[in-house]
Amino acid sequence: MWIDITRGMAVLKAAWTNTSAAEITESEPRIRPDASDDYLEEAETYFNLGRPQSAAILAGDVLEETLRKLCRMNHVPLASRLTANDMNSELVKRGVYGTDVAECLAQLTDIWDKANCGLWSEFSKNDVQNMLGQVRAFVTDHAMELEPALL
Numbered sequence: 001m002w003i004d005i006t007r008g009m010a011v012l013k014a015a016w017t018n019t020s021a022a023e024i025t026e027s028e029p030r031i032r033p034d035a036s037d038d039y040l041e042e043a044e045t046y047f048n049l050g051r052p053q054s055a056a057i058l059a060g061d062v063l064e065e066t067l068r069k070l071c072r073m074n075h076v077p078l079a080s081r082l083t084a085n086d087m088n089s090e091l092v093k094r095g096v097y098g099t100d101v102a103e104c105l106a107q108l109t110d111i112w113d114k115a116n117c118g119l120w121s122e123f124s125k126n127d128v129q130n131m132l133g134q135v136r137a138f139v140t141d142h143a144m145e146l147e148p149a150l151l
Contacts, residue, residue, distance in 0.1 A: 039058050039059075039061065039062045040058075040059065040062055040132065040135065040136050040139070042058055043055040043056075043058035043059045043062070043132055044132055046058065047125075047128060047129065047132060052125045052128040052129075053115050053118075053120055053128075055128050055131075055132060056111055056112060056114075056115035056123070056127075056128045056131060057112065057115045057116055059108075059112070059128075059131050059132050059135045060084075060108070060109065060111070060112025060113075060115065060116070060131075060135075061112075062135055062139065063084065063105065063108055063109065063112065063135050063138065063139075064084045064087075064112075066135075066138065066139050066142065067084055067087040067088060067091065067105075068087065070087075070091055070096055070142060071087050071090065071091065074091065074094050074096055076090045076091065076094065084105075084109045084112070085106060085109055088102050088105050088106060088109070089102070097142075101138070104134060104138075105138065108131050108134055108135060111123045111127055111128065111131050112131075115128075
């Protein structure tokens with residue numbers, strides 16, 4: 001994450017000193033519609049650097065955002081405090097995926113919650129490694145469903 005912040009600051013400094021506001025608005029979009037792969041790659045980098053807690057948090061963020069996009073695509077009302085587990089339940093009710101997938105996602109969400117709360121001893125490095133693979137598989141499996149939501 002610090003690497004991205006450092007890069008971002010360098011880009012901002014360069015943009016501030018070398019370009020006008022008109023040049024910035026004419027450039028290509030600065031934010032990609034779907035950055036899930038980037039965040040998952042970053043999570044894997046954290047994992048490989050021996051920071052499974054950070055990897056679990058990022059992977060959980062990707063999972064939550066994917067669930068939000070699936071909810072939008074399937075017309076599930078998104079309340080301001082709808083949790084990942086709530087979205088998971090609603091998507092199962094609407095038949096987007098089965099209960100076996102929902103149970104897997106609930107386990108991944110549990111790891112994410114523990115990582116967010118700093119309960120490091122309640123999950124293992126192996127749990128995070130499995131989480132990374134399962135989140136990537138879930139995002140990949142549902143990428144085609146998400147395509148129209150990104151436009």
